[in-house]
Amino acid sequence: MRRIETAILISGRGSNMAALIEAARAPDYPARIRVVIADRTDAGGLALADAAGVETLTIAPKAVGGRPGFEAALDAALTARAVELICLAGFMRILSADFVGRWRALNIHPSLLPAYKGLNTHARALADGAREHGATVHWVAPELDSGEIVAQARVPVLPGDDPERLAQRVLEAEHALYPAALRAACRRLA
Ligand code: GRF
Numbered sequence: 795m796r797r798i799e800t801a802i803l804i805s806g807r808g809s810n811m812a813a814l815i816e817a818a819r820a821p822d823y824p825a826r827i828r829v830v831i832a833d834r835t836d837a838g839g840l841a842l843a844d845a846a847g848v849e850t851l852t853i854a855p856k857a858v859g860g861r862p863g864f865e866a867a868l869d870a871a872l873t874a875r876a877v878e879l880i881c882l883a884g885f886m887r888i889l890s891a892d893f894v895g896r897w898r899a900l901n902i903h904p905s906l907l908p909a910y911k912g913l914n915t916h917a918r919a920l921a922d923g924a925r926e927h928g929a930t931v932h933w934v935a936p937e938l939d940s941g942e943i944v945a946q947a948r949v950p951v952l953p954g955d956d957p958e959r960l961a962q963r964v965l966e967a968e969h970a971l972y973p974a975a976l977r978a979a980c981r982r983l984a
Pocket of ligand 1 (some may be wrong): 807902
């Protein structure tokens with residue numbers, strides 16, 4: 795079986811990244827996590843990736859002249875490692891249309907897209923009285939939180955939920971969703 799060489803981009807704690815790394819340990823998993831790249835040195839996920847034996851790299855946009863420098867450095871790092879697919883996992887930076895046109899990328903977003911694009915999705919769902927919420931894995935397109943949907947996980951909104959409790963329930967669903975969606979996406983690339 796050919797494994798798709800995959801990079802994970804993170805900005806924070808990296809719990810979805812950890813779920814992907816764990817899934818990719820299975821011998822029949824169709825992706826190999828080649829490298830984890832963060833845009834900040836204090837991203838908690840870096841230590842987790844390191845402990846799991848995955849190469850890590852930090853590219854701080856400020857250190858390389860902002861977005862153009864960041865994307866050039868990212869391009870070089872991905873090309874040098876023969877990466878074929880990128881997974882954005884809590885990566886808090888908007889990539890240019892040029893970059894998105896050059897690389898295949900997946901993203902995980904904490905809502906049932908197309909509902910609640912952008913930030914604070916859990917609070918907004920609760921404020922609307924939504925009875926169902928969830929998460930979406932989609933192909934990255936130039937417009938934020940759009941792009942073809944690969945898979946979704948539905949999570950009920952329960953009485954007494956606050957944004958934190960709802961976020962926790964959605965996050966648990968994300969940890970099963972993203973590995974399954976990456977598996978499905980790889981089928982298309984193999
Ligand atoms: C997740 O809720 C994901 O949907 C969103 O950012 C959060 C990242 O969490 N894009 P983690 O860093 O994977 O723990």
